[in-house]
Amino acid sequence: MSAGPVVLRAAGLSKAWSVPVLREVSLELEAGEVHVLMGSNGAGKSTLAAILGGLIRADAGAMTLGDLPYAPRSRAAAEGAGVVMVLQEMNLFPGMSLAENLFLDRLPARFGLLDLAELDRRAGVALSRVGLGDLPPRMALSRLGVGQRQLIEIARALDRRLRVLILDEPTAALSARESDLLFEHVRRLVREGVAVVSVTHRLDELPRIASRVSVLRDGRFVAEHLGGNVAPERLIEEMSGRPSPQGSAAASPPTGDIVLAVAGLERGSRVRNVSLDVHAGEVVGLAGLVGAGRTELLRAIFGADPAAAGSVQIGAGHARRFHSPRAAVAAGIGMLPEDRRHDGLLLGQSMRVNALLLPGQPRARGGWIDWAAEREAAEEIRTRVEVDCTSVEQPVGELSGGNQQKVVLGRWLAAGCRVLLCDEPTRGVDAAAKGTIHRLLREFVDRGGGVLLASGELAELRAVCDRVLVMAEGRIVAEFQHGWSDAAVTAAAFGSAGRETVAAGDDTEQPGSTRR
Amino acid sequence: MNRTRLGEWGVLVLVWLSLVALFGMLAERFLSMATLTTVAGRLPGLAVVAAGMTLVIIAGGIDLSVGSVMALAGAVLGVAIVQGGWPLAAAIPVAILTGASAGLATGLLTVGLRIPSFLVTLGSLEICRGLTYAVSGSQTLFIGKVIRPLVQPIPLLGIPPTVPVALIVVIAAQAILSRTVFGRHLVAIGANEPAVRLAGIDTATPRVAVFVLSGALAGLAAVFASARLGSADPNAGAGLELAAIAAVVIGGTSLSGGTGSVVGSLLGVLVMATLEAGLAQLGASEPLKRIVTGGAIIAAVAADALRRRWEEPRG
Known part of the structure; x- marks a missing residue:
């Protein structure tokens, strides 16, 4: 499933805040792969994703996108280059319509006036890309639940010509069905040659989505697995550096008051x-x-x-x-x-x-x-x-x-x-x-x-x-x-x-x- | 008391000292007893109002009515003494109670009807001014000698008794804020009210109480102001809320609530009063004074914002 051309290459990325969070991390993203980053909180995976997405800049290291040097100064610059990051904390406006949320930064206008028909048309297309095609584009975002808002956020990114899609815990707020829907879209993008980086905590998602799993601990890659079928216990050990703690399920039926x-x-x-x-x-x-x-x-x-x-x-x-x-x-x-x-x-x-x-x-x-x-x-x-x-x-x-x-x-x-x-x-x-x-x-x-x-x-x-x-x-x-x-x-x-x-x-x- | 806060206070003290030094060099008569007396006369009222305002703002509210409440309490004080012939010892508590009652009404409306305190106090600002005119018959009430002892400089110190009273109020308010459970709840409510409510804490009582405190302190400020002027002016306290908010903000309290200190606000008051007195001695015109004061407020807030951005940790 892998072995596409390398889309994005990062070498020796380091970042420190008060303490180092990334230590000389290197990464190659291939077209048509879903590269899942795993790690405990604080392991550096969100930082790495944010550097790729142009949200923050690395202290050291270099990246290339295609054959060109890639050093985005902002999220917008990254998006301009075709690297889109969907944020965990959604950046949406509840009081505005779905269409406005989707196209806020590029509202279609004619003679300086908002072209509502064109906006509706584009929004309809964008919504159907995430399976929300039956929602009216002029509906207020505030009427959607968290899960659907996440899909809107993703729809906003999907509208662009994509080379790299970065997802930071995309399914944290989604129901199983909504996750399935999301994965379906991710797989479609992958078939089209997009490289996907996904940060997640959910081990049960790996088999369904990952073509490669990398584990970060203390700012370094400590393991890499091809394919998504990795034993959860093994991943937990790699992430924590300790044998996995087990939440033991009690077998006895309820007897207490x-x-x-x-x-x-x-x-x-x-x-x-x-x-x-x-x-x-x-x-x-x-x-x-x-x-x-x-x-x-x-x-x-x-x-x-x-x-x-x-x-x-x-x-x-x-x-x-x-x-x-x-x-x-x-x-x-x-x-x-x-x-x-x-x-x-x-x-x-x-x-x-x-x-x-x-x-x-x-x-x-x-x-x-x-x-x-x-x-x-x-x-x-x-x-x-x-x-x-x-x-x-x-x-x-x-x-x-x-x-x-x-x-x-x-x-x-x-x-x-x-x-x-x-x-x-x-x-x-x-x-x-x-x-x-x-x-x-x-x-x-x-x-x-x-x-x-x-x-x-x-x-x-x-x-x-x-x-x-x-x-x-x-x-x-x-x-x-x-x-x-x-x-x-x-x-x-x-x-x-x-x-x-x-x-x-x-x-x-x-x-x-x-x-x- | 954490280290950051002490650092903030240190910076404010430095700013204040450099202002004193600057004006001391520029104006010959700045470092004199006369200046001290002038500043010490004006300071206590603003200091206690700013103390109350600090607590309100930390708890996530704002009190725009303090100026009118002060005028109302002053009118009540004046009427009680001049027309009622009350002794000072009885009139002062009544003035403070008047302020507290106005605060209670504000607090109950804000909490009970879930209206932002900004809007409630925008309304009560007008109501209290109207009540002031009604109580005083729109006349300045001359109280006279009865109240003068409050502002007679204490021998050798050159400051009137209102100054130590205001200091005690500031220290007490700071102690309540940082050393009591009530104070912790104020901070917590300002930081994240839903979380506090979901922790099973009664948020209504502290939120009302903080307005009662603010009102009572506006009442106390009315006593100070009446003592300084020897009269109760129905137009007193116009713009007081803005001066108090400015001092609070210069003092490092966040307008969005959840963090701040009363001592910082006192330092904010000192900085503003020193600036005002210094400019006056330099012969600065009223327009210039206002422009410089306004600039100082913006500079203080900008410096604070830049510092926060600099220190911002990454989650």
């Missing part, structure tokens, strides 16, 4: 008459497509978006509805939000302040903070959840995604909650930290806690959950005990959405779209 009982919960179209139980000692998974209502259900239980009807019961407490996270936290529920940077952390504040954010957690006497006690408490959390930071005073914004998530998790573990709601707890987290987080969640339930964990990644649900509930269109449509198959869960997730959408017979319909 019910710690979380949800009955008839309702909120809008995304949470419809949901009832479920979580027992002590149990991690219950929530599967479903993007837009199936997993996040909304967790937020409704937690009172972040209060439910309109139904009840939530914690342990032996009385059944009630939480109208604020404050009430839920007081009752013993904790939440790892989907977007930890926006909803979980104070990025500019220290690990200590973040780890001790919960009510009653700051160490104080009569309202005045007791520094020594705080440091001690923070150190305790740091040890317990294995946060890798220079000190507890390091701002969490400087930590890797995995360590940031450990801080949020450590916060709840230290506060002694009974039920943890986890929304995509390991998205954007490197494989080693992922194993640690899974292990910590298992330990939490082994001590009598209960976890409800929403994940779009079946491998994660398999690794850590005792049972899996499948959501579709706001309802729980299926329940699987230990030993389920991916196919069964996927089928259930599509099952209820399928009646209207799959019948359309092509891949342009997006289940769970926000158009309802």
Whole structure:
């Protein structure tokens, strides 16, 4: 599948911020290959991708594109040369139309006036390239979910004449179906001779997409594999430099008391008459497509978006509805939000302040903070959840995604909650930290806690959950005990959405779209 | 207290000292008791208002109403003393309470109706000015001697008692900000309110409380201003909010919230007051003074922005 001509050649790339992140890395990209970069957070893969894409410049080293020297001064310069990078953090404008988002930097005009017909036409073409051809180009972007926005971002890049496409965790926010769609487009581009560089954490994607896998650790390439069929354990070892930690799945069925009982919960179209139980000692998974209502259900239980009807019961407490996270936290529920940077952390504040954010957690006497006690408490959390930071005073914004998530998790573990709601707890987290987080969640339930964990990644649900509930269109449509198959869960997730959408017979319909 | 913050304060102190040195060289009479008295007379009011403004801004809000609230509290003070014949010891708390009540109303509206404080205080700025005119009958109230002791220079020091009071307020506000759980919550709310709410923390109370504090300090500033002038002017405090915001920003507090310090704002006040006094002694015209002051604000903010860009870590 490889052996195309070399499109982009990089030699001796180095980059240091406060510490070196890339050390004399060399790379050859061939036309028609998907070169996947893997590595723990901080290994340098995003930096390497950003250098290729013109977002940052290397301190040393040289690149050639085709036969010409390639040293883009900006993202725009890279794009001009045919190297397009799709960013993990999307650069889209919710208030503007899809068409405007796609063509903001090159809006067609006639006599200085916007040519709306031409804009619609071009947008229609661009949208259909990513399978969103049935969306009206003038629809506001804000009506799309995160997954579809990612496709818009990609569509924006796809419109150009491409030589190199750089994807930074392209599927982090996509459902399995949306990922499939994306991969299909990537494969088409590859057939057309485009070289693709993809940064990802998702081991299960490799066989479907990679023609070459390179592993970065501490700013150097440590391994390279041809083809995508690499044993996950081996990759984890290469990335971490240690034997892979295993999130062990418990085999015993739930026997503990019910710690979380949800009955008839309702909120809008995304949470419809949901009832479920979580027992002590149990991690219950929530599967479903993007837009199936997993996040909304967790937020409704937690009172972040209060439910309109139904009840939530914690342990032996009385059944009630939480109208604020404050009430839920007081009752013993904790939440790892989907977007930890926006909803979980104070990025500019220290690990200590973040780890001790919960009510009653700051160490104080009569309202005045007791520094020594705080440091001690923070150190305790740091040890317990294995946060890798220079000190507890390091701002969490400087930590890797995995360590940031450990801080949020450590916060709840230290506060002694009974039920943890986890929304995509390991998205954007490197494989080693992922194993640690899974292990910590298992330990939490082994001590009598209960976890409800929403994940779009079946491998994660398999690794850590005792049972899996499948959501579709706001309802729980299926329940699987230990030993389920991916196919069964996927089928259930599509099952209820399928009646209207799959019948359309092509891949342009997006289940769970926000158009309802 | 972290090292960065001490560094920021150090830079501001250096800027201030170089201004003092510069004006000392340029204007013969700058380094004199007269200048000290002038600056010390004007400083306390702006310093306490800036302290309250700092807390509001750090918590992610802004209070545009401080000037009008100050005028309202001044009018209440004047009416209480002049028409009501109240003793100073009773009138002062009432003035401060007036400010606090205005702050409470602002805070409750902002939090309860989820309206940005910028808009609420844009409205209350007008309302409080209107109330001021109503209370004072649009007349300047001459309070007279009763209130003079507050601004009589303390023998040997050359500064009036308002200065140590303002210093205590600044130090207390800084201590609340950096050493109490309440202060931590203010910073956290300004940095990322959704995260704080999802952590189960009551964000409403601190957000209201910070406006109450700001209002109360505007009330205290009204006492200072009335003492300095011996009267309560219904037009007092016009533009005070902008001077306070400028001092806060020069002092290194981010307008987007989540970081900053009260001591920095005090240094910002000092820098601005020194600049003003120095230019006045050099005989600078009013237009020139304004242009230079405005330039200084932009320069301070630009320097801060450049420094941040320079230090920006990569995620």
